[in-house]
Amino acid sequence: MKFNRDFFHRFGIIFVLGILITALSVSTESFGTLSNLTNVARQVSINGILAVGVTFVLLTAGVDLSLGSVVALSGVVCATFAHPSQYPVLVPILLGIATGGLCGCFNGLLVTRGGVAPFIVTLGMMTVARGLALIFSDGKPVANMSPTLTNLAGDVAGIPIAVLCFALVALAASVFLKNFQLGRHIYAVGGNENAARVAGISVTRVKLFAYTLCGLLTGLAGVVLAARITTGQPNAGMAYELDAIAAVVIGGTSLAGGVGTILGTILGVLLIGVINNGLDLLMVSSYYQAVIKGLIIVGAVWLDRQQARS
Amino acid sequence: MLVAQGLSKKFGDLTVLKAVSVEFRSGEVHALMGENGAGKSTLMKLLAGLYQPDTGTITWRGQPVYWRSPMEALAQGIAMIHQELMPIPDLTVAENILLGREPTNAWGWLDQKLLQAEAVAWLKVLDCHLDPQTRMRDLTVAQTQVVEIAKALGRRADVILMDEPTAALSDHECTALFKAIRQLCQRGVAVVYTTHKMDEVFQLADRITVLRDGEWVTTQPASDFTPASLISHMVGRDLATVFPALTPASPEVVLEVQALTREPYFRKVTFQLHRGEVLGLAGLMGAGRTELVSALYGLLPATSGTITLKGQPVVLRNPADALAHGVGMVTEDRKGLGIIPGLSVQQNLTLTALHRFTQAGFILGAQEKQVSQAEVTRFKIKARGLTQPIRELSGGNQQKVLLARMLLDAPEIVILDEPTRGIDIGAKSEIYALIGQLTAVGKAVLLVSSELPEVLALSHRILVLRQGDLVIELAASAATPEKVLSNAMPL
Ligand SMILES: Nc1ncnc2c1ncn2[C@@H]1O[C@H](COP(=O)(O)OP(=O)(O)OP(=O)(O)O)[C@@H](O)[C@H]1O
Ligand SMILES: [Mg+2]
Numbered sequence: 001m002k003f004n005r006d007f008f009h010r011f012g013i014i015f016v017l018g019i020l021i022t023a024l025s026v027s028t029e030s031f032g033t034l035s036n037l038t039n040v041a042r043q044v045s046i047n048g049i050l051a052v053g054v055t056f057v058l059l060t061a062g063v064d065l066s067l068g069s070v071v072a073l074s075g076v077v078c079a080t081f082a083h084p085s086q087y088p089v090l091v092p093i094l095l096g097i098a099t100g101g102l103c104g105c106f107n108g109l110l111v112t113r114g115g116v117a118p119f120i121v122t123l124g125m126m127t128v129a130r131g132l133a134l135i136f137s138d139g140k141p142v143a144n145m146s147p148t149l150t151n152l153a154g155d156v157a158g159i160p161i162a163v164l165c166f167a168l169v170a171l172a173a174s175v176f177l178k179n180f181q182l183g184r185h186i187y188a189v190g191g192n193e194n195a196a197r198v199a200g201i202s203v204t205r206v207k208l209f210a211y212t213l214c215g216l217l218t219g220l221a222g223v224v225l226a227a228r229i230t231t232g233q234p235n236a237g238m239a240y241e242l243d244a245i246a247a248v249v250i251g252g253t254s255l256a257g258g259v260g261t262i263l264g265t266i267l268g269v270l271l272i273g274v275i276n277n278g279l280d281l282l283m284v285s286s287y288y289q290a291v292i293k294g295l296i297i298v299g300a301v302w303l304d305r306q307q308a309r310s
Numbered sequence: 311m312l313v314a315q316g317l318s319k320k321f322g323d324l325t326v327l328k329a330v331s332v333e334f335r336s337g338e339v340h341a342l343m344g345e346n347g348a349g350k351s352t353l354m355k356l357l358a359g360l361y362q363p364d365t366g367t368i369t370w371r372g373q374p375v376y377w378r379s380p381m382e383a384l385a386q387g388i389a390m391i392h393q394e395l396m397p398i399p400d401l402t403v404a405e406n407i408l409l410g411r412e413p414t415n416a417w418g419w420l421d422q423k424l425l426q427a428e429a430v431a432w433l434k435v436l437d438c439h440l441d442p443q444t445r446m447r448d449l450t451v452a453q454t455q456v457v458e459i460a461k462a463l464g465r466r467a468d469v470i471l472m473d474e475p476t477a478a479l480s481d482h483e484c485t486a487l488f489k490a491i492r493q494l495c496q497r498g499v500a501v502v503y504t505t506h507k508m509d510e511v512f513q514l515a516d517r518i519t520v521l522r523d524g525e526w527v528t529t530q531p532a533s534d535f536t537p538a539s540l541i542s543h544m545v546g547r548d549l550a551t552v553f554p555a556l557t558p559a560s561p562e563v564v565l566e567v568q569a570l571t572r573e574p575y576f577r578k579v580t581f582q583l584h585r586g587e588v589l590g591l592a593g594l595m596g597a598g599r600t601e602l603v604s605a606l607y608g609l610l611p612a613t614s615g616t617i618t619l620k621g622q623p624v625v626l627r628n629p630a631d632a633l634a635h636g637v638g639m640v641t642e643d644r645k646g647l648g649i650i651p652g653l654s655v656q657q658n659l660t661l662t663a664l665h666r667f668t669q670a671g672f673i674l675g676a677q678e679k680q681v682s683q684a685e686v687t688r689f690k691i692k693a694r695g696l697t698q699p700i701r702e703l704s705g706g707n708q709q710k711v712l713l714a715r716m717l718l719d720a721p722e723i724v725i726l727d728e729p730t731r732g733i734d735i736g737a738k739s740e741i742y743a744l745i746g747q748l749t750a751v752g753k754a755v756l757l758v759s760s761e762l763p764e765v766l767a768l769s770h771r772i773l774v775l776r777q778g779d780l781v782i783e784l785a786a787s788a789a790t791p792e793k794v795l796s797n798a799m800p801l
Pocket of ligand 2: 393
């Protein structure tokens, strides 16, 4: 029942997603194949992890523009400590994630204690993290990563590990937001910050948590990307924040905070992923891809909001 | 002049207005009366074009009309003052009053002088001397309300719909508003008015329409009603406002305040609060009552002075601190500092006491639901269900949710700032009884209210504030309305 309601709320997105999938299955031979679907899942997993993370921040009525740069920084840090037989494989992984967490925590501190607008704080972090990535890597890709780590870009029982990561993160996030006290507090702070404070909620703590968690997940995305491209690329992740935020907003999360679900975010991520994949399969030139992608996204959200209003 | 014929309105599968027909005449104050959730605001919003009727027609100057938006209604001369105030917080008072019809020259250049002058003129009509340059976010709820009224007056509308305009006002501003309303009527304006203050209706209204559960009950000249008959029409049975008998307070001091100061709001305030006592705070708008209790709740910490709770000096930096020390509060600003509009009734209700239904941070859903259901029943909260977003509830029912939220955390000291604001007469009695119950079990209550009879009847002692100074303490037996008022008036 509850699920049903969520489902129909997101009707517009599901409708467009359904049409796209049907159209692509009919018009191309390769779309419906298992290998392509696995491929789509693999492609969306990084954007998916980022989108789940930034959902938390958007729910508090904040924003995080530093995702892409932090992905690069985390990847570089991870790769730097991942040379063969240097450290156990867990060390670079955890360091990469921690780097992201640190950046997120920093964002959170400046937003809450510093009282600086999230847009400005994370815009600053965007350039700072990119700069740090270039400094640490000396501007060159950090190669020579241990195969134990790069193997993590592979599959387990036919399912890409990255996809498993995304699924796990999404599931945990969804349960957290629905069933944990801190999750409820995130909605309250985003819905009416002053009223939340009056109700006895520590707004600072809640926001700090949201930014830090977003940072940790960004770090994870950075590690997953480094493993896939087998290098720490200081120039990786350009504009990743845009796709992530777009996915979240497509999924019905309000930029004004307080409203949104992880289920919606997943749908948004899938929509963007299917569009990207489909346009590739149809061999649409990348110039046209950009135009078509933009139109489909705006159209889907428009349909969705029409539906929600009635 | 304005006629509603068989208006019905449904939200989802809930019919909130059932074929209501009323005629509003020019030069007349027409009061809409009814309990919380009776459909008064909904009817007004239909007339003002904010909602569209499902069935029925609105006739305006003999023509059937269909407003698609408030703008259309406004253009035809129908203005509305909303129950939930809608100021633009970062604009100034003057800019808000003249919003959408700012004086400009042919090039669109804003004439600041004229803007200020006109704003001041409209405020003066209401006997209010606010600086027109103040930002809206710095105003109290009462001041905001005055500005909203001035804004509607300034539209020179032919019909003004006023949804509980006096809910946040004290007697002084009310008097000025009534004077302004009478002037409007003389000019032939039709005023539609709702309130939960009984005495007001009889002072002001020419005719009264009673709604109950979305249905039209009766429309009669005000002189044909008595307070008792009006109430029985509204409630559907006889009901009198009953104040609970005061149970004697214990001598035990639970809260002691010493020379508490926060300029420019209040200074050197010293008093004690006892177990089982209701301490009333009286004063005019801007006397510093809200700011004082906000300091005791950590919302607007004092800059000097001490707060002692049960013998322990404490520093309250934020509401979380206060709650941890057993101090709970329901603020007067329901919309800004109360509800989380997008969350459900249940989620709003359990927000403060959520830690009681969690295990290692995990919310025990069944328990949360069960407790919420019990509270909704206990407070007779009218909602479609626990999952309905609180923003869809009528004002009075939102207030009950907020009261329930605070009490669920079982504080020892309960601060109530205008607890009966916008609450119907039946619910008022329930809240009075509730205050009686609270003190009977040994809680201490700090009560701020602009309704003098309420403060007088409920309090053991009354403190009168005047422009931030505590001027006198009156024992319940010694307090009369005249005594309170004469002390509250600025010298
Ligand atoms: N947007 C909405 N969506 C769903 N239900 C609504 C909406 N607005 C109002 N209602 C419901 O309609 C009923 C009537 O509400 P209304 O606000 O008209 O009451 P009211 O008479 O003004 O009460 P009060 O004295 O508390 O202000 C209530 O039960 C309320 O929950
Ligand atoms: Mg109302």
